Amino acid sequence: MIPSKFDYVRPKSVDEAVAALKAGGEDSKVIAGGQSMLPLLRLRLAAPSVLVDCARIDEMKGIKDNGDSVTIGAASTHWDVMNSDIVKTHVKLLADATATVADPQIRHRGTFGGALAHGDPAGDLPAVVLALDATLEIAGSKGRRQVAAKDFFLDYFTTAVGPDEILVSITIPKLGKGWGTCYEKFNRSANGWAVVGVAAAVKVDGGKITEARIALTNCAAIPVRASSVESALKGVAVSASEIEKASQSAADGTRATSDLAADKEYREHLMRVITARAVSCAAGV
Amino acid sequence: MTKVSITVDGVLHESEVEPRTLLVHYLREQVGKVGTVVGCDTSSCGACTILLDGRSAKSCSVLAVQADGSSVTTIEGLAGDEWHPVQAAFKECHGLQCGYCTPGMVLSAVDLLSENPNPSEAEIREGLEGNLCRCTGYHNIVKSVALAAQTMKGGKK
Ligand SMILES: Cc1cc2nc3c(=O)[nH]c(=O)nc-3n(C[C@H](O)[C@H](O)[C@H](O)COP(=O)(O)OP(=O)(O)OC[C@H]3O[C@@H](n4cnc5c(N)ncnc54)[C@H](O)[C@@H]3O)c2cc1C
Ligand code: FES
Ligand code: FES
Numbered sequence: 001m002i003p004s005k006f007d008y009v010r011p012k013s014v015d016e017a018v019a020a021l022k023a024g025g026e027d028s029k030v031i032a033g034g035q036s037m038l039p040l041l042r043l044r045l046a047a048p049s050v051l052v053d054c055a056r057i058d059e060m061k062g063i064k065d066n067g068d069s070v071t072i073g074a075a076s077t078h079w080d081v082m083n084s085d086i087v088k089t090h091v092k093l094l095a096d097a098t099a100t101v102a103d104p105q106i107r108h109r110g111t112f113g114g115a116l117a118h119g120d121p122a123g124d125l126p127a128v129v130l131a132l133d134a135t136l137e138i139a140g141s142k143g144r145r146q147v148a149a150k151d152f153f154l155d156y157f158t159t160a161v162g163p164d165e166i167l168v169s170i171t172i173p174k175l176g177k178g179w180g181t182c183y184e185k186f187n188r189s190a191n192g193w194a195v196v197g198v199a200a201a202v203k204v205d206g207g208k209i210t211e212a213r214i215a216l217t218n219c220a221a222i223p224v225r226a227s228s229v230e231s232a233l234k235g236v237a238v239s240a241s242e243i244e245k246a247s248q249s250a251a252d253g254t255r256a257t258s259d260l261a262a263d264k265e266y267r268e269h270l271m272r273v274i275t276a277r278a279v280s281c282a283a284g285v
Numbered sequence: 286m287t288k289v290s291i292t293v294d295g296v297l298h299e300s301e302v303e304p305r306t307l308l309v310h311y312l313r314e315q316v317g318k319v320g321t322v323v324g325c326d327t328s329s330c331g332a333c334t335i336l337l338d339g340r341s342a343k344s345c346s347v348l349a350v351q352a353d354g355s356s357v358t359t360i361e362g363l364a365g366d367e368w369h370p371v372q373a374a375f376k377e378c379h380g381l382q383c384g385y386c387t388p389g390m391v392l393s394a395v396d397l398l399s400e401n402p403n404p405s406e407a408e409i410r411e412g413l414e415g416n417l418c419r420c421t422g423y424h425n426i427v428k429s430v431a432l433a434a435q436t437m438k439g440g441k442k
Pocket of ligand 2: 289322323324325326327328330331332333334343344345346
């Protein structure tokens with residue numbers, strides 16, 4: 001279908017973009033890669049008055065190594081992210097998860113920031129930034145603010161980014177020595193969307209797990225940390241059976257729904273199985 | 286109306302478009318490149334795939350205004366005096382049945398081979414993940430891409 005009419009602006013800076021959003025009123029919207037926006041426009045599920053194109057704003061592109069962390073411009077494409085040497089070396093979990101997003105054509109256009117700001121519960125990257133305790137920089141007419149990943153996702157398709165705000169960049173702390181990571185995704189082969197996904201980072205010392213960070217995709221309206229599994233894994237020997245035992249509480253605190261791909265009970269079963277797989281893989285079992 | 290300049294198959298076009306014009310409609314209706322087809326409304330099928338600044342993209346999922354200043358290759362711009370090796374391989378291996386998915390399949394394969402000149406069968410299947418064939422002729426499509434990889438290794442582009 002053909003989208004309904006809208007105006008289009010392509011500002012050169014973040015400040016200009018914020019001003020354009022404000023001037024456009026409440027129906028103005030950011031467009032970055034457009035890979036979520038275009039299907040919504042074509043099905044007329046979205047009918048913005050103004051689209052503010054942020055894909056070419058220099059400040060929102062590029063990937064920087066800050067020593068103890070990595071900063072990624074929100075308008076970096078999935079393609080930029082998964083092929084960046086900085087990301088592959090220091091934030092491998094993100095490179096691995098991004099490679100499972102959608103297909104090559106969509107990865108060439110879709111952006112990291114767009115995938116986070118969209119707030120789709122089935123999106124793979126929200127769980128990754130939650131597991132890695134990332135910080136997100138948001139710009140608005142009142143200036144800039146930093147929001148922790150745990151405070152960023154609010155509800156289905158709703159994030160801390162307000163109507164006249166823009167997600168500018170994402171900063172991810174590097175994991176130190178001894179950490180391993182893995183993104184495990186259970187999806188139907190006809191499309192890439194996760195039925196359940198698990199982002200795991202595990203620190204191993206002397207054959208034992210000393211710390212674990214685990215976040216779940218598509219198990220609630222927003223990505224959630226599997227905190228009871230994180231506690232249960234502390235001090236556990238690096239063995240498949242021990243990890244499986246500790247993963248039994250993976251569904252605690254989740255709010256799984258039933259849909260065409262899986263009912264609630266099956267989805268909870270998958271959380272336990274996929275968590276055990278992700279942790280084992282991250283711990284090198 | 287917004288002014289855009291887009292190079293399509295090597296020719297620069299300066300045009301006026303409505304911001305809501307999809308790149309695929311611009312290509313078909315304003316430039317006449319009807320080799321690029323639409324197969325769905327959900328960005329799923331890949332029939333509309335083109336190369337945008339050298340990388341595969343779904344032209345139904347890009348606004349023409351977003352492509353301003355860019356260069357597009359459609360299926361119609363791929364062959365020189367002879368078929369592109371990927372086109373020749375699709376012909377040789379019966380990589381098409383009704384042919385509707387073919388323009389997109391061929392351009393996705395060109396993108397894949399430019400990045401990975403020697404893909405395994407699994408890598409070919411993954412590289413074509415964004416393209417659906419409703420005739421389900423995947424087996425011969427994969428064979429076509431493998432053959433094209435072989436012919437292109439001889440230094441021919
Ligand atoms: C067929 C298909 C399959 C897919 N499969 C997967 C998958 O397997 N896993 C997965 O995780 N995702 C998947 N996706 C979603 C894809 O990853 C996202 O659509 C895309 O990356 C979003 O980024 P974008 O730049 O295209 O956002 P856009 O479409 O441009 O924008 C999406 C939303 O975010 C807002 N937005 C974008 N950037 C910003 C910003 N910087 N600041 C504030 N707001 C912003 C927009 O206003 C809009 O509301 C799939 C999409 C399609 C069409
Ligand atoms: S027409 Fe189906 S993906 Fe573009
Ligand atoms: S050949 Fe008919 S859709 Fe692929």
